[in-house]
Amino acid sequence: EVQLVESGGTLVQPGRSLRLSCTASGFTFGDYAMSWFRQAPGKGLEWVGFIRINGGTIEYAASVRGRFFISRDDSKSIAYLQMNSLKTEDTAVYYCARPVCEYSGYIWCYFDYWGQGTLVTVSS
Amino acid sequence: DIQMTQSPSSLSASVGDRVTITCRASQNLNSNLAWYQQKPGKAPKLLIYKASTLESGVPSKFSGTGSGTEFTLTISSLQPDDFATYYCQQYHIYWTFGQGTKVEVK
Numbered sequence: 001e002v003q004l005v006e007s008g009g010t011l012v013q014p015g016r017s018l019r020l021s022c023t024a025s026g027f028t029f030g031d032y033a034m035s036w037f038r039q040a041p042g043k044g045l046e047w048v049g050f051i052r053i054n055g056g057t058i059e060y061a062a063s064v065r066g067r068f069f070i071s072r073d074d075s076k077s078i079a080y081l082q083m084n085s086l087k088t089e090d091t092a093v094y095y096c097a098r099p100v101c102e103y104s105g106y107i108w109c110y111f112d113y114w115g116q117g118t119l120v121t122v123s124s
Numbered sequence: 125d126i127q128m129t130q131s132p133s134s135l136s137a138s139v140g141d142r143v144t145i146t147c148r149a150s151q152n153l154n155s156n157l158a159w160y161q162q163k164p165g166k167a168p169k170l171l172i173y174k175a176s177t178l179e180s181g182v183p184s185k186f187s188g189t190g191s192g193t194e195f196t197l198t199i200s201s202l203q204p205d206d207f208a209t210y211y212c213q214q215y216h217i218y219w220t221f222g223q224g225t226k227v228e229v230k
Contacts, residue, residue: 035219045160045168045211047219059218062125095167110158110215112179114167 002026002113004096009118012086020081020118022096029077030054033099035111036070036081038092048094050109051079064090086122093117126150126214130222136230143199145225147212152192156216159188159197162224163208171210172197202227 008020022034036048049060051070058070069082079096095117099109127150137143147157155175160168170179172188175195185200199206207229212222 037219044224045162045213045221047221050219061218100173108156108215109219110170110173110213111168112170114169116167 002098004098004113004115006094006096006115006118009094009120011121011123013124014086014088014122016086017082017084018086018120020083020094020120022079022081022115024077024079024098027098029072030074033101033109034070034072034079035097035099035109036079037095037097037114038090039095039117040089040092043092046092048081050099052107083120086120088122091120091122093119126153126217126220128212128214128220128222130212130225132225133223134226134228136228137202138230139202139204141202141230143202143206143227145197145210145212147190147195147197147222149193149195149214149216151216153195153214153216155191156214157188157190157195158213158215159186160211160213161206161208162211168211199227 003025005023012018033052035050049070051058067085072079096115097111098113100112101109129148131146157175159172162168171182171186176188187198209224209226211224
């Protein structure tokens with residue numbers, strides 16, 4: 001059974017850093033890209049970032065670029081989201097998700113499995 | 125950036141009703157569109173991808189149509205378990221979501 005479990009969410013002060021983890025099981029983690037999304041309280045879904053197989057290419061949403069960094073450890077089946085210089089507007093539930101991708105020059109991916117999410121609250 | 129406009133933002137319906145949700149994209153997506161269902165406190169659940177392909181295990185009462193810039197999700201006969209929020213997501217260029225449609229009990 002495919003499972004994704006996020007962890008690391010907590011209350012943190014503005015300007016501080018936090019690292020989230022997404023631990024995968026039930027599939028060969030190294031065969032998949034991974035992505036992070038977030039959802040502010042009472043709001044819609046927002047893509048945060050995407051890391052390809054082997055970590056070769058990493059893409060970020062403009063709202064987090066330069067502050068957030070995604071990495072992966074295939075030996076542990078974990079994807080990470082390092083969040084620096086946190087702002088109050090980063091308060092959200094953060095989800096990791098597994099993509100199903102079609103490669104044809106470009107890459108098109110939708111997401112078939114999501115974790116349960118971890119809450120990050122940025123507040124003084 | 126591709127903008128997704130989803131309508132309505134909410135609707136009230138009764139069990140057994142046919143419900144249709146619309147999603148419009150600011151540029152051509154071909155068929156690179158997915159639909160998700162989300163219940164309070166839960167992760168999104170994939171319903172449809174490639175605009176009209178039903179995800180494995182999803183009941184056939186859900187259907188998707190459209191291509192280019194206009195897409196619809198239809199629930200043929202609403203059941204109690206279907207009251208939730210529905211999101212469209214384009215995956216043509218990066219990923220953006222519609223604002224969501226909350227389907228509530230009438």
